[in-house]
Amino acid sequence: MTSYEPAGAAGADLAAPGADLAYDAVVLAGGAARRLGGADKPGVRVGGRALLERVLAACADARTTVVVADPRPTARPVTWAREDPPGGGPLAALGAGLRPTTARDVVVLSADLPFLTAGTVRRLLTALRAAGTDGALLTDADGRDQPLVAAYRASALRRELTTLTTAHDGLTGLPLRRLTAGLHLTRVPDPVASFDCDTWDDIAAARARIREHGPVLDEWISAVKDELGIELDVDTGVLLDLARDAAHNVARPGAPLTTFLVGYAAAQAGGGPEAVAEAARKATALALAWPDEDASDPKPGDTSGAQPGTDAG
Structure with a gap:
């Protein structure tokens, strides 16, 4: 039997006091993307990212x-994990991803959520802690549960994964x-943040939404x-104001x-x-001072700016 204990003492939260x-976070990014023709879905760009x-x-x-x-370059450091065998499905992937974690709460996410924000993650964690349940998950526009956009008690996940492993001699191929x-x-209903990209039509819709309706500049x-x-x-407001003033x-x-x-001066x-x-x-x-430069010069015959004891002529 595989036990899904965290890397630490009996699953204790190893954070410093007050870090409640x-x-x-566990991000599942190793699917086959069959509906995208096997494309590298985590690497597909939406809104330039x-x-x-x-x-x-x-x-x-x-x-x-x-x-x-499988590891790839990312903008910030992450811990990489892989289910054994690879391609064993979301439950097997979740089991592998959960092992290096130590926090009491774990946010579980798929890697194809173009409209997910830090605010969404905070909302899920707040809902989880306020309700005292095993998990808080988003529901989509049709009211369907989205278990891969959710915050869970890590202990509840480990308990259920261990039970399923025992009952089915492993997690490979089991549905969520x-x-x-x-x-x-x-x-937690959220038809926007729960939107995932399973098909090329989904990708096209996400790109269009960001370009036409989203905060394009951000x-x-x-x-x-x-x-x-x-x-x-x-x-960015300061920089935009500067650009306006210069123009x-x-x-x-x-x-x-x-x-x-x-930017160059700031880097230096x-x-x-x-x-x-x-x-x-x-x-x-x-x-701002540029157009007033001429106005600040003394006019011909104006001696008001002459220093005492100097020849104004």
């Missing part, structure tokens, strides 16, 4: 994130409903930061060039949000 909000990266961003504050799949049938669950900035390997949160007071091409120079100064803010402040002051 800590959680671990790979689906897997979007999910990892949503659970970025997890203490430990385990991705059940065998697990959820033994759990007391809280349901999506674009997140995609660029992922692509460039940047983990920096700055006040209005200097020249339109001044907007992108000025913001580039601000250490690269943190404070460095960006300080460089933006200086550049903004310069842009």
Whole structure:
């Protein structure tokens, strides 16, 4: 019999005192994607970012994130795991992903959720803790349970996985409903965050929604930061205001060039949000003063700016 104990003392939460909000995350990313013709679904881009990266961003504050799949480059470090044999189905993958975790609560996610956010994860954890149940999962637009967008008590998952392993001589090929049938669950309706991408039509719909209805600028900035390997949160409003001032007071091409120079200067100064803010402040002051430069010069015959004891002529 396989026992799904965590890597630690009898499943205890190893976090520091007061870390009762800590959680671990398990992301299942090793499916065959048959409805996508065997494509690398976690690597498919929606809104400029790979689906897997979007999910990892949503659970970025997890203490430990385990991705059940063959290893690949990711924007942030994760722990890799694999069910044995590979392709054994979601329950076998969950069993493998659960083993390295130690937190009391575990968020379980599929890797094909384009609209998952950190807010969704917090909502699930809050619902789980408020209800005192074994788990809290999202339901989709049709009211169907989505057990791979959920927060669970790790002890409840281990209990049920061990029971199923004993009853079926393993977890390979078992459907998820065998697990959820033994759990007391809280349901959280969310037709957007529960949307997953099983087909190319789903991918197309997700891309269209982000480009046409979503916060396009936020999506674009997140995609660029992922692509460039940047983990920096700055006040984009300050940079947009700077770009506007440079375009209005200097020249339109001044907007992108000025913001580039601000970024370069901030990198030279250490690269943190404070460095960006300080460089933006200086550049903004310069842009605002630019059209007033001529007005500040003394006019012909005006001696008011002459220093005492000097020849104004």
